[in-house]
Amino acid sequence: MKKDNGTHRIRKGILAVFMNLILIIFSLSCIFPMIWMLYSSLKEKRAFNADIVGLPKNPTLINYIRILSNSDYHLGESMFNSVRTTTLSIILIVLFSFIVGYILARVHFKGNRALYVMFLMGMLIPIHSLLVPIYVVFKNCGISDRWYTLLLPYVSFGLPMGIFLVEGYVKTIPVSLEEAAAIDGSSFSNTLWRIILPITKPILVTVAIIQIFSCWNEFSFALVLIKNVSLQTVPLALTQFKGQFASDYPKQMAAMLITMSPIVILYFAFSKQIIEGMVAGAVKG
Structure with missing residues:
Protein backbone atom coordinates (compact mmCIF):
# COMPACT_ATOMS: atom_id res chain seq x y z
CA MET A 1 0.00 0.00 0.00
CA LYS A 2 2.78 2.43 0.86
CA LYS A 3 4.53 1.56 -2.39
CA ASP A 4 1.35 2.30 -4.35
CA ASN A 5 0.96 5.64 -2.57
CA GLY A 6 4.56 6.53 -3.35
CA THR A 7 4.12 5.61 -7.02
CA HIS A 8 0.92 7.67 -7.16
CA ARG A 9 2.72 10.70 -5.69
CA ILE A 10 5.56 10.35 -8.21
CA ARG A 11 3.13 10.15 -11.12
CA LYS A 12 1.19 13.11 -9.77
CA GLY A 13 4.42 15.11 -9.38
CA ILE A 14 5.57 14.25 -12.91
CA LEU A 15 2.18 15.29 -14.29
CA ALA A 16 2.32 18.58 -12.37
CA VAL A 17 5.84 19.31 -13.69
CA PHE A 18 4.74 18.46 -17.23
CA MET A 19 1.67 20.74 -17.03
CA ASN A 20 3.70 23.59 -15.54
CA LEU A 21 6.29 23.16 -18.27
CA ILE A 22 3.60 23.49 -20.92
CA LEU A 23 2.24 26.63 -19.26
CA ILE A 24 5.74 28.13 -19.01
CA ILE A 25 6.40 27.47 -22.70
CA PHE A 26 3.04 28.98 -23.63
CA SER A 27 3.73 32.05 -21.45
CA LEU A 28 7.16 32.54 -23.01
CA SER A 29 5.67 32.30 -26.49
CA CYS A 30 3.34 35.17 -25.55
CA ILE A 31 5.98 37.29 -23.82
CA PHE A 32 8.85 36.83 -26.27
CA PRO A 33 7.33 38.91 -29.11
CA MET A 34 7.07 41.87 -26.74
CA ILE A 35 10.66 41.41 -25.53
CA TRP A 36 11.87 41.01 -29.12
CA MET A 37 10.08 44.19 -30.15
CA LEU A 38 11.61 46.06 -27.20
CA TYR A 39 15.24 45.16 -27.83
CA SER A 40 14.82 45.39 -31.62
CA SER A 41 13.73 49.00 -31.22
CA LEU A 42 17.18 49.66 -29.71
CA LYS A 43 18.90 48.62 -32.96
CA GLU A 44 19.65 50.62 -36.05
CA LYS A 45 18.14 49.47 -39.34
CA ARG A 46 21.40 47.97 -40.66
CA ALA A 47 22.03 46.00 -37.45
CA PHE A 48 18.46 44.71 -37.44
CA ASN A 49 18.67 43.51 -41.04
CA ALA A 50 21.97 41.76 -40.30
CA ASP A 51 20.56 39.85 -37.30
CA ILE A 52 16.81 39.98 -36.78
CA VAL A 53 16.57 37.85 -33.63
CA GLY A 54 19.88 38.63 -31.92
CA LEU A 55 20.32 41.08 -29.06
CA PRO A 56 21.60 44.57 -29.95
CA LYS A 57 25.40 44.82 -29.74
CA ASN A 58 25.30 48.61 -29.49
CA PRO A 59 21.90 49.59 -28.00
CA THR A 60 20.76 53.05 -29.01
CA LEU A 61 17.72 55.28 -28.46
CA ILE A 62 18.17 56.93 -31.86
CA ASN A 63 14.85 55.55 -33.16
CA TYR A 64 12.92 57.07 -30.26
CA ILE A 65 14.77 60.38 -30.63
CA ARG A 66 14.04 60.53 -34.36
CA ILE A 67 10.37 59.76 -33.88
CA LEU A 68 9.80 62.24 -31.06
CA SER A 69 11.86 65.01 -32.65
CA ASN A 70 10.40 64.69 -36.16
CA SER A 71 7.15 66.63 -36.39
CA ASP A 72 6.33 65.05 -39.75
CA TYR A 73 5.24 61.86 -38.02
CA HIS A 74 2.50 63.65 -35.99
CA LEU A 75 2.76 60.87 -33.43
CA GLY A 76 2.01 63.06 -30.41
CA GLU A 77 -0.98 64.60 -32.15
CA SER A 78 -2.22 61.15 -33.17
CA MET A 79 -1.93 59.89 -29.59
CA PHE A 80 -3.93 62.90 -28.36
CA ASN A 81 -6.62 62.16 -30.96
CA SER A 82 -6.76 58.49 -29.91
CA VAL A 83 -6.94 59.38 -26.20
CA ARG A 84 -9.73 61.90 -26.82
CA THR A 85 -11.74 59.61 -29.09
CA THR A 86 -11.30 56.55 -26.87
CA THR A 87 -12.13 58.40 -23.64
CA LEU A 88 -15.30 60.03 -25.00
CA SER A 89 -16.39 56.77 -26.65
CA ILE A 90 -15.96 54.80 -23.42
CA ILE A 91 -17.88 57.38 -21.39
CA LEU A 92 -20.80 57.32 -23.83
CA ILE A 93 -20.81 53.53 -24.24
CA VAL A 94 -20.75 52.88 -20.49
CA LEU A 95 -23.39 55.54 -19.77
CA PHE A 96 -25.86 54.43 -22.45
CA SER A 97 -25.20 50.73 -21.80
CA PHE A 98 -26.05 51.22 -18.13
CA ILE A 99 -29.24 53.22 -18.76
CA VAL A 100 -30.58 51.12 -21.64
CA GLY A 101 -29.54 47.82 -20.05
CA TYR A 102 -31.29 48.72 -16.81
CA ILE A 103 -34.49 49.79 -18.57
CA LEU A 104 -34.61 46.60 -20.65
CA ALA A 105 -34.06 44.48 -17.54
CA ARG A 106 -36.47 46.24 -15.19
CA VAL A 107 -39.09 48.19 -17.15
CA HIS A 108 -41.71 46.03 -18.86
CA PHE A 109 -43.30 47.75 -21.86
CA LYS A 110 -44.66 46.73 -25.23
CA GLY A 111 -41.78 46.01 -27.57
CA ASN A 112 -39.25 45.44 -24.79
CA ARG A 113 -38.02 42.12 -26.18
CA ALA A 114 -38.13 43.39 -29.76
CA LEU A 115 -35.90 46.31 -28.79
CA TYR A 116 -33.55 43.96 -26.93
CA VAL A 117 -33.31 41.65 -29.96
CA MET A 118 -32.64 44.66 -32.19
CA PHE A 119 -29.63 45.59 -30.05
CA LEU A 120 -28.43 41.98 -30.08
CA MET A 121 -28.62 41.99 -33.88
CA GLY A 122 -25.91 44.64 -33.79
CA MET A 123 -23.53 41.97 -32.45
CA LEU A 124 -24.27 39.70 -35.41
CA ILE A 125 -23.74 42.20 -38.23
CA PRO A 126 -20.20 42.16 -39.68
CA ILE A 127 -19.01 45.66 -38.85
CA HIS A 128 -16.73 46.04 -41.85
CA SER A 129 -19.55 45.21 -44.25
CA LEU A 130 -20.98 48.62 -43.34
CA LEU A 131 -17.85 50.61 -44.16
CA VAL A 132 -19.02 51.80 -47.57
CA PRO A 133 -22.60 52.73 -46.53
CA ILE A 134 -21.32 54.57 -43.48
CA TYR A 135 -18.74 56.42 -45.59
CA VAL A 136 -21.44 57.51 -48.08
CA VAL A 137 -23.80 58.64 -45.31
CA PHE A 138 -21.10 60.55 -43.44
CA LYS A 139 -19.85 62.23 -46.61
CA ASN A 140 -23.35 63.30 -47.71
CA CYS A 141 -24.15 64.61 -44.22
CA GLY A 142 -20.84 66.50 -44.03
CA ILE A 143 -19.74 64.86 -40.79
CA SER A 144 -16.71 62.98 -42.08
CA ASP A 145 -13.20 64.21 -41.31
CA ARG A 146 -14.21 65.88 -38.04
CA TRP A 147 -12.80 65.41 -34.55
CA TYR A 148 -16.04 63.73 -33.47
CA THR A 149 -16.48 61.58 -36.61
CA LEU A 150 -15.18 58.33 -35.10
CA LEU A 151 -17.30 58.69 -31.96
CA LEU A 152 -20.46 57.81 -33.89
CA PRO A 153 -19.43 54.37 -35.24
CA TYR A 154 -17.42 53.48 -32.12
CA VAL A 155 -20.35 54.16 -29.77
CA SER A 156 -22.90 52.58 -32.12
CA PHE A 157 -20.99 49.33 -32.51
CA GLY A 158 -19.91 49.23 -28.87
CA LEU A 159 -23.42 49.53 -27.42
CA PRO A 160 -24.87 46.09 -28.34
CA MET A 161 -22.34 44.13 -26.30
CA GLY A 162 -22.46 46.66 -23.45
CA ILE A 163 -26.26 46.51 -23.26
CA PHE A 164 -26.21 42.71 -23.45
CA LEU A 165 -23.79 42.44 -20.51
CA VAL A 166 -25.47 45.09 -18.34
CA GLU A 167 -28.98 43.73 -18.97
CA GLY A 168 -27.93 40.26 -17.88
CA TYR A 169 -26.12 41.61 -14.82
CA VAL A 170 -29.03 43.80 -13.66
CA LYS A 171 -31.33 40.75 -13.75
CA THR A 172 -29.16 39.16 -11.04
CA ILE A 173 -29.85 42.09 -8.67
CA PRO A 174 -32.89 41.39 -6.45
CA VAL A 175 -35.87 43.63 -7.22
CA SER A 176 -36.56 43.71 -3.48
CA LEU A 177 -33.54 45.96 -3.09
CA GLU A 178 -35.17 48.67 -5.20
CA GLU A 179 -38.54 48.11 -3.56
CA ALA A 180 -36.98 48.61 -0.13
CA ALA A 181 -35.33 51.81 -1.33
CA ALA A 182 -38.68 53.06 -2.68
CA ILE A 183 -40.37 52.32 0.66
CA ASP A 184 -37.65 54.36 2.38
CA GLY A 185 -38.56 57.30 0.14
CA SER A 186 -35.81 57.00 -2.47
CA SER A 187 -36.72 58.42 -5.87
CA PHE A 188 -36.19 56.48 -9.10
CA SER A 189 -33.18 58.57 -10.11
CA ILE A 195 -27.77 52.13 -5.43
CA ILE A 196 -27.85 50.27 -8.75
CA LEU A 197 -24.87 52.03 -10.37
CA PRO A 198 -22.35 51.06 -7.63
CA ILE A 199 -23.62 47.47 -7.72
CA THR A 200 -23.14 47.25 -11.49
CA LYS A 201 -19.62 48.68 -11.31
CA PRO A 202 -17.92 45.29 -12.03
CA ILE A 203 -19.79 44.73 -15.29
CA LEU A 204 -19.34 48.36 -16.32
CA VAL A 205 -15.60 47.95 -15.78
CA THR A 206 -15.75 44.85 -17.99
CA VAL A 207 -17.54 46.81 -20.73
CA ALA A 208 -15.01 49.63 -20.48
CA ILE A 209 -12.05 47.24 -20.73
CA ILE A 210 -13.39 45.55 -23.84
CA GLN A 211 -14.17 48.82 -25.58
CA ILE A 212 -10.94 50.60 -24.62
CA PHE A 213 -8.85 48.10 -26.57
CA SER A 214 -11.37 48.03 -29.40
CA CYS A 215 -11.45 51.82 -29.84
CA TRP A 216 -7.70 52.34 -29.37
CA ASN A 217 -6.75 49.70 -31.96
CA GLU A 218 -9.55 50.33 -34.48
CA PHE A 219 -8.17 50.95 -37.96
CA SER A 220 -10.77 50.47 -40.71
CA PHE A 221 -13.22 53.25 -39.84
CA ALA A 222 -10.35 55.63 -39.04
CA LEU A 223 -8.81 54.91 -42.44
CA VAL A 224 -12.04 55.43 -44.37
CA LEU A 225 -13.57 58.36 -42.46
CA ILE A 226 -10.46 60.39 -41.58
CA LYS A 227 -8.32 62.00 -44.28
CA ASN A 228 -6.92 65.00 -42.39
CA VAL A 229 -3.47 64.15 -41.02
CA SER A 230 -4.05 66.30 -37.94
CA LEU A 231 -7.08 64.14 -37.01
CA GLN A 232 -5.57 60.70 -37.58
CA THR A 233 -5.42 58.19 -34.74
CA VAL A 234 -2.56 55.97 -33.60
CA PRO A 235 -3.20 53.04 -35.99
CA LEU A 236 -3.10 55.44 -38.95
CA ALA A 237 0.06 57.13 -37.68
CA LEU A 238 1.88 53.79 -37.53
CA THR A 239 1.36 53.27 -41.27
CA GLN A 240 3.82 56.11 -41.91
CA PHE A 241 6.70 53.88 -40.85
CA LYS A 242 6.08 51.33 -43.59
CA GLY A 243 7.47 52.18 -47.03
CA GLN A 244 6.32 50.91 -50.40
CA PHE A 245 9.44 48.85 -51.08
CA ALA A 246 11.21 48.72 -47.71
CA SER A 247 10.38 49.35 -44.06
CA ASP A 248 12.40 50.65 -41.14
CA TYR A 249 11.32 47.97 -38.68
CA PRO A 250 13.30 49.18 -35.63
CA LYS A 251 11.74 52.62 -35.98
CA GLN A 252 8.34 51.06 -36.50
CA MET A 253 8.75 48.98 -33.35
CA ALA A 254 9.81 52.04 -31.38
CA ALA A 255 6.69 53.86 -32.57
CA MET A 256 4.52 50.87 -31.59
CA LEU A 257 6.01 50.80 -28.10
CA ILE A 258 5.40 54.53 -27.68
CA THR A 259 1.77 54.22 -28.76
CA MET A 260 1.24 51.14 -26.59
CA SER A 261 2.53 52.85 -23.46
CA PRO A 262 -0.78 54.54 -22.39
CA ILE A 263 -2.68 51.24 -22.55
CA VAL A 264 0.09 49.35 -20.72
CA ILE A 265 0.26 52.01 -17.99
CA LEU A 266 -3.53 51.95 -17.69
CA TYR A 267 -3.52 48.18 -17.32
CA PHE A 268 -0.87 48.11 -14.59
CA ALA A 269 -2.46 51.05 -12.76
CA PHE A 270 -5.90 49.40 -12.64
CA SER A 271 -4.95 45.71 -12.92
CA LYS A 272 -6.79 44.81 -9.70
CA GLN A 273 -10.02 46.47 -10.80
CA ILE A 274 -9.68 44.99 -14.29
CA ILE A 275 -9.33 41.43 -12.98
CA GLU A 276 -12.22 41.88 -10.52
CA GLY A 277 -14.40 43.33 -13.27
CA MET A 278 -13.62 40.53 -15.71
CA VAL A 279 -14.28 37.82 -13.09
CA ALA A 280 -17.52 39.40 -11.88
CA GLY A 281 -18.67 39.96 -15.43
CA ALA A 282 -17.97 36.36 -16.37
CA VAL A 283 -19.77 34.98 -13.33
CA LYS A 284 -22.84 37.21 -13.22
CA GLY A 285 -23.03 38.45 -16.80
Whole structure:
Protein backbone atom coordinates (compact mmCIF):
# COMPACT_ATOMS: atom_id res chain seq x y z
CA MET A 1 0.00 0.00 0.00
CA LYS A 2 2.78 2.43 0.86
CA LYS A 3 4.53 1.56 -2.39
CA ASP A 4 1.35 2.30 -4.35
CA ASN A 5 0.96 5.64 -2.57
CA GLY A 6 4.56 6.53 -3.35
CA THR A 7 4.12 5.61 -7.02
CA HIS A 8 0.92 7.67 -7.16
CA ARG A 9 2.72 10.70 -5.69
CA ILE A 10 5.56 10.35 -8.21
CA ARG A 11 3.13 10.15 -11.12
CA LYS A 12 1.19 13.11 -9.77
CA GLY A 13 4.42 15.11 -9.38
CA ILE A 14 5.57 14.25 -12.91
CA LEU A 15 2.18 15.29 -14.29
CA ALA A 16 2.32 18.58 -12.37
CA VAL A 17 5.84 19.31 -13.69
CA PHE A 18 4.74 18.46 -17.23
CA MET A 19 1.67 20.74 -17.03
CA ASN A 20 3.70 23.59 -15.54
CA LEU A 21 6.29 23.16 -18.27
CA ILE A 22 3.60 23.49 -20.92
CA LEU A 23 2.24 26.63 -19.26
CA ILE A 24 5.74 28.13 -19.01
CA ILE A 25 6.40 27.47 -22.70
CA PHE A 26 3.04 28.98 -23.63
CA SER A 27 3.73 32.05 -21.45
CA LEU A 28 7.16 32.54 -23.01
CA SER A 29 5.67 32.30 -26.49
CA CYS A 30 3.34 35.17 -25.55
CA ILE A 31 5.98 37.29 -23.82
CA PHE A 32 8.85 36.83 -26.27
CA PRO A 33 7.33 38.91 -29.11
CA MET A 34 7.07 41.87 -26.74
CA ILE A 35 10.66 41.41 -25.53
CA TRP A 36 11.87 41.01 -29.12
CA MET A 37 10.08 44.19 -30.15
CA LEU A 38 11.61 46.06 -27.20
CA TYR A 39 15.24 45.16 -27.83
CA SER A 40 14.82 45.39 -31.62
CA SER A 41 13.73 49.00 -31.22
CA LEU A 42 17.18 49.66 -29.71
CA LYS A 43 18.90 48.62 -32.96
CA GLU A 44 19.65 50.62 -36.05
CA LYS A 45 18.14 49.47 -39.34
CA ARG A 46 21.40 47.97 -40.66
CA ALA A 47 22.03 46.00 -37.45
CA PHE A 48 18.46 44.71 -37.44
CA ASN A 49 18.67 43.51 -41.04
CA ALA A 50 21.97 41.76 -40.30
CA ASP A 51 20.56 39.85 -37.30
CA ILE A 52 16.81 39.98 -36.78
CA VAL A 53 16.57 37.85 -33.63
CA GLY A 54 19.88 38.63 -31.92
CA LEU A 55 20.32 41.08 -29.06
CA PRO A 56 21.60 44.57 -29.95
CA LYS A 57 25.40 44.82 -29.74
CA ASN A 58 25.30 48.61 -29.49
CA PRO A 59 21.90 49.59 -28.00
CA THR A 60 20.76 53.05 -29.01
CA LEU A 61 17.72 55.28 -28.46
CA ILE A 62 18.17 56.93 -31.86
CA ASN A 63 14.85 55.55 -33.16
CA TYR A 64 12.92 57.07 -30.26
CA ILE A 65 14.77 60.38 -30.63
CA ARG A 66 14.04 60.53 -34.36
CA ILE A 67 10.37 59.76 -33.88
CA LEU A 68 9.80 62.24 -31.06
CA SER A 69 11.86 65.01 -32.65
CA ASN A 70 10.40 64.69 -36.16
CA SER A 71 7.15 66.63 -36.39
CA ASP A 72 6.33 65.05 -39.75
CA TYR A 73 5.24 61.86 -38.02
CA HIS A 74 2.50 63.65 -35.99
CA LEU A 75 2.76 60.87 -33.43
CA GLY A 76 2.01 63.06 -30.41
CA GLU A 77 -0.98 64.60 -32.15
CA SER A 78 -2.22 61.15 -33.17
CA MET A 79 -1.93 59.89 -29.59
CA PHE A 80 -3.93 62.90 -28.36
CA ASN A 81 -6.62 62.16 -30.96
CA SER A 82 -6.76 58.49 -29.91
CA VAL A 83 -6.94 59.38 -26.20
CA ARG A 84 -9.73 61.90 -26.82
CA THR A 85 -11.74 59.61 -29.09
CA THR A 86 -11.30 56.55 -26.87
CA THR A 87 -12.13 58.40 -23.64
CA LEU A 88 -15.30 60.03 -25.00
CA SER A 89 -16.39 56.77 -26.65
CA ILE A 90 -15.96 54.80 -23.42
CA ILE A 91 -17.88 57.38 -21.39
CA LEU A 92 -20.80 57.32 -23.83
CA ILE A 93 -20.81 53.53 -24.24
CA VAL A 94 -20.75 52.88 -20.49
CA LEU A 95 -23.39 55.54 -19.77
CA PHE A 96 -25.86 54.43 -22.45
CA SER A 97 -25.20 50.73 -21.80
CA PHE A 98 -26.05 51.22 -18.13
CA ILE A 99 -29.24 53.22 -18.76
CA VAL A 100 -30.58 51.12 -21.64
CA GLY A 101 -29.54 47.82 -20.05
CA TYR A 102 -31.29 48.72 -16.81
CA ILE A 103 -34.49 49.79 -18.57
CA LEU A 104 -34.61 46.60 -20.65
CA ALA A 105 -34.06 44.48 -17.54
CA ARG A 106 -36.47 46.24 -15.19
CA VAL A 107 -39.09 48.19 -17.15
CA HIS A 108 -41.71 46.03 -18.86
CA PHE A 109 -43.30 47.75 -21.86
CA LYS A 110 -44.66 46.73 -25.23
CA GLY A 111 -41.78 46.01 -27.57
CA ASN A 112 -39.25 45.44 -24.79
CA ARG A 113 -38.02 42.12 -26.18
CA ALA A 114 -38.13 43.39 -29.76
CA LEU A 115 -35.90 46.31 -28.79
CA TYR A 116 -33.55 43.96 -26.93
CA VAL A 117 -33.31 41.65 -29.96
CA MET A 118 -32.64 44.66 -32.19
CA PHE A 119 -29.63 45.59 -30.05
CA LEU A 120 -28.43 41.98 -30.08
CA MET A 121 -28.62 41.99 -33.88
CA GLY A 122 -25.91 44.64 -33.79
CA MET A 123 -23.53 41.97 -32.45
CA LEU A 124 -24.27 39.70 -35.41
CA ILE A 125 -23.74 42.20 -38.23
CA PRO A 126 -20.20 42.16 -39.68
CA ILE A 127 -19.01 45.66 -38.85
CA HIS A 128 -16.73 46.04 -41.85
CA SER A 129 -19.55 45.21 -44.25
CA LEU A 130 -20.98 48.62 -43.34
CA LEU A 131 -17.85 50.61 -44.16
CA VAL A 132 -19.02 51.80 -47.57
CA PRO A 133 -22.60 52.73 -46.53
CA ILE A 134 -21.32 54.57 -43.48
CA TYR A 135 -18.74 56.42 -45.59
CA VAL A 136 -21.44 57.51 -48.08
CA VAL A 137 -23.80 58.64 -45.31
CA PHE A 138 -21.10 60.55 -43.44
CA LYS A 139 -19.85 62.23 -46.61
CA ASN A 140 -23.35 63.30 -47.71
CA CYS A 141 -24.15 64.61 -44.22
CA GLY A 142 -20.84 66.50 -44.03
CA ILE A 143 -19.74 64.86 -40.79
CA SER A 144 -16.71 62.98 -42.08
CA ASP A 145 -13.20 64.21 -41.31
CA ARG A 146 -14.21 65.88 -38.04
CA TRP A 147 -12.80 65.41 -34.55
CA TYR A 148 -16.04 63.73 -33.47
CA THR A 149 -16.48 61.58 -36.61
CA LEU A 150 -15.18 58.33 -35.10
CA LEU A 151 -17.30 58.69 -31.96
CA LEU A 152 -20.46 57.81 -33.89
CA PRO A 153 -19.43 54.37 -35.24
CA TYR A 154 -17.42 53.48 -32.12
CA VAL A 155 -20.35 54.16 -29.77
CA SER A 156 -22.90 52.58 -32.12
CA PHE A 157 -20.99 49.33 -32.51
CA GLY A 158 -19.91 49.23 -28.87
CA LEU A 159 -23.42 49.53 -27.42
CA PRO A 160 -24.87 46.09 -28.34
CA MET A 161 -22.34 44.13 -26.30
CA GLY A 162 -22.46 46.66 -23.45
CA ILE A 163 -26.26 46.51 -23.26
CA PHE A 164 -26.21 42.71 -23.45
CA LEU A 165 -23.79 42.44 -20.51
CA VAL A 166 -25.47 45.09 -18.34
CA GLU A 167 -28.98 43.73 -18.97
CA GLY A 168 -27.93 40.26 -17.88
CA TYR A 169 -26.12 41.61 -14.82
CA VAL A 170 -29.03 43.80 -13.66
CA LYS A 171 -31.33 40.75 -13.75
CA THR A 172 -29.16 39.16 -11.04
CA ILE A 173 -29.85 42.09 -8.67
CA PRO A 174 -32.89 41.39 -6.45
CA VAL A 175 -35.87 43.63 -7.22
CA SER A 176 -36.56 43.71 -3.48
CA LEU A 177 -33.54 45.96 -3.09
CA GLU A 178 -35.17 48.67 -5.20
CA GLU A 179 -38.54 48.11 -3.56
CA ALA A 180 -36.98 48.61 -0.13
CA ALA A 181 -35.33 51.81 -1.33
CA ALA A 182 -38.68 53.06 -2.68
CA ILE A 183 -40.37 52.32 0.66
CA ASP A 184 -37.65 54.36 2.38
CA GLY A 185 -38.56 57.30 0.14
CA SER A 186 -35.81 57.00 -2.47
CA SER A 187 -36.72 58.42 -5.87
CA PHE A 188 -36.19 56.48 -9.10
CA SER A 189 -33.18 58.57 -10.11
CA ASN A 190 -31.64 58.30 -6.65
CA THR A 191 -32.07 54.51 -6.65
CA LEU A 192 -30.64 54.24 -10.16
CA TRP A 193 -27.51 56.33 -9.61
CA ARG A 194 -26.75 55.75 -5.93
CA ILE A 195 -27.77 52.13 -5.43
CA ILE A 196 -27.85 50.27 -8.75
CA LEU A 197 -24.87 52.03 -10.37
CA PRO A 198 -22.35 51.06 -7.63
CA ILE A 199 -23.62 47.47 -7.72
CA THR A 200 -23.14 47.25 -11.49
CA LYS A 201 -19.62 48.68 -11.31
CA PRO A 202 -17.92 45.29 -12.03
CA ILE A 203 -19.79 44.73 -15.29
CA LEU A 204 -19.34 48.36 -16.32
CA VAL A 205 -15.60 47.95 -15.78
CA THR A 206 -15.75 44.85 -17.99
CA VAL A 207 -17.54 46.81 -20.73
CA ALA A 208 -15.01 49.63 -20.48
CA ILE A 209 -12.05 47.24 -20.73
CA ILE A 210 -13.39 45.55 -23.84
CA GLN A 211 -14.17 48.82 -25.58
CA ILE A 212 -10.94 50.60 -24.62
CA PHE A 213 -8.85 48.10 -26.57
CA SER A 214 -11.37 48.03 -29.40
CA CYS A 215 -11.45 51.82 -29.84
CA TRP A 216 -7.70 52.34 -29.37
CA ASN A 217 -6.75 49.70 -31.96
CA GLU A 218 -9.55 50.33 -34.48
CA PHE A 219 -8.17 50.95 -37.96
CA SER A 220 -10.77 50.47 -40.71
CA PHE A 221 -13.22 53.25 -39.84
CA ALA A 222 -10.35 55.63 -39.04
CA LEU A 223 -8.81 54.91 -42.44
CA VAL A 224 -12.04 55.43 -44.37
CA LEU A 225 -13.57 58.36 -42.46
CA ILE A 226 -10.46 60.39 -41.58
CA LYS A 227 -8.32 62.00 -44.28
CA ASN A 228 -6.92 65.00 -42.39
CA VAL A 229 -3.47 64.15 -41.02
CA SER A 230 -4.05 66.30 -37.94
CA LEU A 231 -7.08 64.14 -37.01
CA GLN A 232 -5.57 60.70 -37.58
CA THR A 233 -5.42 58.19 -34.74
CA VAL A 234 -2.56 55.97 -33.60
CA PRO A 235 -3.20 53.04 -35.99
CA LEU A 236 -3.10 55.44 -38.95
CA ALA A 237 0.06 57.13 -37.68
CA LEU A 238 1.88 53.79 -37.53
CA THR A 239 1.36 53.27 -41.27
CA GLN A 240 3.82 56.11 -41.91
CA PHE A 241 6.70 53.88 -40.85
CA LYS A 242 6.08 51.33 -43.59
CA GLY A 243 7.47 52.18 -47.03
CA GLN A 244 6.32 50.91 -50.40
CA PHE A 245 9.44 48.85 -51.08
CA ALA A 246 11.21 48.72 -47.71
CA SER A 247 10.38 49.35 -44.06
CA ASP A 248 12.40 50.65 -41.14
CA TYR A 249 11.32 47.97 -38.68
CA PRO A 250 13.30 49.18 -35.63
CA LYS A 251 11.74 52.62 -35.98
CA GLN A 252 8.34 51.06 -36.50
CA MET A 253 8.75 48.98 -33.35
CA ALA A 254 9.81 52.04 -31.38
CA ALA A 255 6.69 53.86 -32.57
CA MET A 256 4.52 50.87 -31.59
CA LEU A 257 6.01 50.80 -28.10
CA ILE A 258 5.40 54.53 -27.68
CA THR A 259 1.77 54.22 -28.76
CA MET A 260 1.24 51.14 -26.59
CA SER A 261 2.53 52.85 -23.46
CA PRO A 262 -0.78 54.54 -22.39
CA ILE A 263 -2.68 51.24 -22.55
CA VAL A 264 0.09 49.35 -20.72
CA ILE A 265 0.26 52.01 -17.99
CA LEU A 266 -3.53 51.95 -17.69
CA TYR A 267 -3.52 48.18 -17.32
CA PHE A 268 -0.87 48.11 -14.59
CA ALA A 269 -2.46 51.05 -12.76
CA PHE A 270 -5.90 49.40 -12.64
CA SER A 271 -4.95 45.71 -12.92
CA LYS A 272 -6.79 44.81 -9.70
CA GLN A 273 -10.02 46.47 -10.80
CA ILE A 274 -9.68 44.99 -14.29
CA ILE A 275 -9.33 41.43 -12.98
CA GLU A 276 -12.22 41.88 -10.52
CA GLY A 277 -14.40 43.33 -13.27
CA MET A 278 -13.62 40.53 -15.71
CA VAL A 279 -14.28 37.82 -13.09
CA ALA A 280 -17.52 39.40 -11.88
CA GLY A 281 -18.67 39.96 -15.43
CA ALA A 282 -17.97 36.36 -16.37
CA VAL A 283 -19.77 34.98 -13.33
CA LYS A 284 -22.84 37.21 -13.22
CA GLY A 285 -23.03 38.45 -16.80
